[in-house]
Amino acid sequence: MKAPLPHPPLAQRMQIRDCWALIRHLFEAxxxxxxxxxxxxxxxxxxxxRSLKYPYVAVMLxxxxxxxxxxTKCFEMTIPQFQNFYRQFKEIAAVIETV
Amino acid sequence: xxxxxxxxxxxxxxxxxxxxxxxxxxxxGITEELLRSQLYPEVPPEEFRPFLAxxxxxxxxxxxxxxxxxxxxxxxxxxxxxxxxxxSDQAAVISKFWKSHKTKIRESLMNQSRWNSGLRxxxxxxxxxxxxxxxxxxxxxxxIIELELGKxxxxxxxxxxxxxxxxxSEFLCLEFDxxxxxxxxxxxxxxxESISTLISQPN
Numbered sequence: 001m002k003a004p005l006p007h008p009p010l011a012q013r014m015q016i017r018d019c020w021a022l023i024r025h026l027f028e029a030x031x032x033x034x035x036x037x038x039x040x041x042x043x044x045x046x047x048x049x050r051s052l053k054y055p056y057v058a059v060m061l062x063x064x065x066x067x068x069x070x071x072t073k074c075f076e077m078t079i080p081q082f083q084n085f086y087r088q089f090k091e092i093a094a095v096i097e098t099v
Numbered sequence: 100x101x102x103x104x105x106x107x108x109x110x111x112x113x114x115x116x117x118x119x120x121x122x123x124x125x126x127x128g129i130t131e132e133l134l135r136s137q138l139y140p141e142v143p144p145e146e147f148r149p150f151l152a153x154x155x156x157x158x159x160x161x162x163x164x165x166x167x168x169x170x171x172x173x174x175x176x177x178x179x180x181x182x183x184x185x186x187s188d189q190a191a192v193i194s195k196f197w198k199s200h201k202t203k204i205r206e207s208l209m210n211q212s213r214w215n216s217g218l219r220x221x222x223x224x225x226x227x228x229x230x231x232x233x234x235x236x237x238x239x240x241x242x243i244i245e246l247e248l249g250k251x252x253x254x255x256x257x258x259x260x261x262x263x264x265x266x267x268s269e270f271l272c273l274e275f276d277x278x279x280x281x282x283x284x285x286x287x288x289x290x291x292e293s294i295s296t297l298i299s300q301p302n
Contacts, residue, residue, distance in 0.1 A: 030243060030274040036286055040293045046212040051165040054209055055297055057290055063273060073271055075216040075248045078209065079294060085221060086287045092223055092242045093284055096277045099227045099240040 031063035034070055057082045108192045110138040111154070115196045118155050123162065123207040154193075157185070161197055162204050171197055219268055220247035242280055246271045 037060040043052040061073045077085060117134055120126035135147045142150070157178060166174060175190040185193070210217070223244040249268040275283065 030272045033273055033275065033279060033283070036283060038286065038290055040290065040297060042297070043209070043212055048163070048211050049165070049208040050163045052209065052212060053165065055294065056213070057294075058215065061271075061273075063271070073216075073248065075218050075246075076213055077218050081218055082290065082294070085218065086291060088221055088223065089280065089284055089287055092225065092244070092275075093277075093280050095225045096240050096242050096280055099225055 031065050033061060034064050035062035036060075037062075055079055108188070108195075111189060111192045112196060113138050114151070114154060115158060115193065116200075118151075118158055119200055119204055122155065122159065123204045123211075125207075153183075153185070157193060158197075161193075162208060165205060166197070168198070214250075216248040216250045216269070218246060219249045221245070239276060242275045242277075244273045244275065246273070 039058050040055060041058055042055050045052055057077045057079070059075055059077070062070055063073060064070045114134060117129050117138075121129040131148065131151060132144070134151065135142060135144060139147055139150075161171060161174065164170065164174075171194055175185070175194055178184045179187055179190050221244065223242055225240060225242050227240055247268045247270055
């Protein structure tokens, strides 16, 4: 019967964990936010709908990737979508404060 | 038997549902022949075609004007008085259909008119502090937020004037520290203030 493999010492296990965190960090393509611009618009009419009448929030993000290259991402939200977006950020702030 | 004489509300309700799916929600494969054979099998194709066009036109007019219920009643009453218009029973079915489906159709129309990407989803997690033997902290708390952005595109199919399809999503992963999260929160509160000001203004 083979002897069980020795359990690595604590310091070595922590080094291994650091490596995995680094690898995970490198492989998850995360960007950092450089700028957040917004505008509130009102869609009035279009070729498919003469009476649109809905407000929307248009957002332009400038994000930098790990190499420092900056790119622009634009998107729109309806008001209910924005309110959910805002609510989620409040939740994030509440959680990050306690960590 | 003419399509206009076939009532029971079920076939017309089914037809309106199918027209909404085709015209507004981008559901492919809804052909004239399919609708006729499923809903009005006793109506000859040459009679069904103008009937279908009439119903499509009425539905598009109602949706385009985003009619409230008063406008809807006035519009449908006028349609019943027209030469080659609709019957009172058909008007009742159309009225009931619009009341049930207005919100969803309107949402599709809003999506059709949005040419930028929309926010399809948001997920997040917060990573905590960690330590190693060589440094007290190698991470401070960070929030990782994944935004799912997607665009509506349009393409033409023979039966429809246009079909809306949803294109593949793009995922954007962002990292924020606590300072950045609070900066964004401040910005978002400014947006909310603007929205409140807009909504409180008279039309």
